[in-house]
Amino acid sequence: MVLWVGTSWKMNKTRAEAVSFATRLRDAAAAGGWPGVQPFVVPSATAISVVRDALGPDSPVVVGAQNAHWEDAGAWTGEVSVPQVADAGATLVEIGHSERREHFGETDRTVNRKVRATLRHGLTALVCVGESAEVRTAGGARQHVLSQVAAALDRVPAGSGVLLAYEPVWAIGDRGREPTVDEVAEITEALDAEYSGVASGLLYGGSVTTANARDLLHTRGVTGLFVGRSAWNVDGYLHLLRIATDVAQEAGRVFATKVPR
Numbered sequence: 001m002v003l004w005v006g007t008s009w010k011m012n013k014t015r016a017e018a019v020s021f022a023t024r025l026r027d028a029a030a031a032g033g034w035p036g037v038q039p040f041v042v043p044s045a046t047a048i049s050v051v052r053d054a055l056g057p058d059s060p061v062v063v064g065a066q067n068a069h070w071e072d073a074g075a076w077t078g079e080v081s082v083p084q085v086a087d088a089g090a091t092l093v094e095i096g097h098s099e100r101r102e103h104f105g106e107t108d109r110t111v112n113r114k115v116r117a118t119l120r121h122g123l124t125a126l127v128c129v130g131e132s133a134e135v136r137t138a139g140g141a142r143q144h145v146l147s148q149v150a151a152a153l154d155r156v157p158a159g160s161g162v163l164l165a166y167e168p169v170w171a172i173g174d175r176g177r178e179p180t181v182d183e184v185a186e187i188t189e190a191l192d193a194e195y196s197g198v199a200s201g202l203l204y205g206g207s208v209t210t211a212n213a214r215d216l217l218h219t220r221g222v223t224g225l226f227v228g229r230s231a232w233n234v235d236g237y238l239h240l241l242r243i244a245t246d247v248a249q250e251a252g253r254v255f256a257t258k259v260p261r
């Protein structure tokens, strides 16, 4: 078990900015890295290949794509396929982020199709789920999230290389509210009970900061963090990786020191 700690840059960074970030990561990895932690970065599609190149061939850092279509090729203007992002250097695909569900019509059905396409090509699928503020207020958070995961993993066998990211919509972004540990645990405990045999990691995302990362990593069921704003600056990301490395090495938690690629 490793702690997966990564960042999606969303629609940010030129290629030059992405390379500058990746170069600092490469240097930090060469200086000792992060035992027990699996770092990953998810650039815009335009920067995947330059980030992969800047990290170097032996980098422990996984590079991901923020989206990929379920078809391998065809007349899908504006989309990118799993083989295309793999060709650019991605080994992970983020699927079903709430911004894509809200603004780009992602549904449980398309998420499932994308998960299966990603796994078919041997990439890791990072499936994002989470409830809205309205659903939580109505008391339906746990059921909503469990149902999203069930749909995403329909016809997906155990051990397929799926990571889950619990990202409550009300906690994400500039207008997000930082969750309490109990609010996170209510969901991650349920996901852990139901899906620990299927998913190889359960990440939390939404208003993660260097101030709350340690507590979140100690929350029941949580084995990683998926970070936006606090990790868009490389110093912030490196700080979060150091916190995760400390947590991974604390007594009572046993993590591998060699991470899978």
Ligand SMILES: O=C[C@H](O)COP(=O)(O)O
Pocket: 008, 167, 171, 172, 173, 174, 176, 205, 206, 207, 208, 226, 227, 228, 229, 230
């Ligand atoms: O992909 C990351 C999540 O949407 C979290 O974003 P945030 O850390 O800026 O709230």
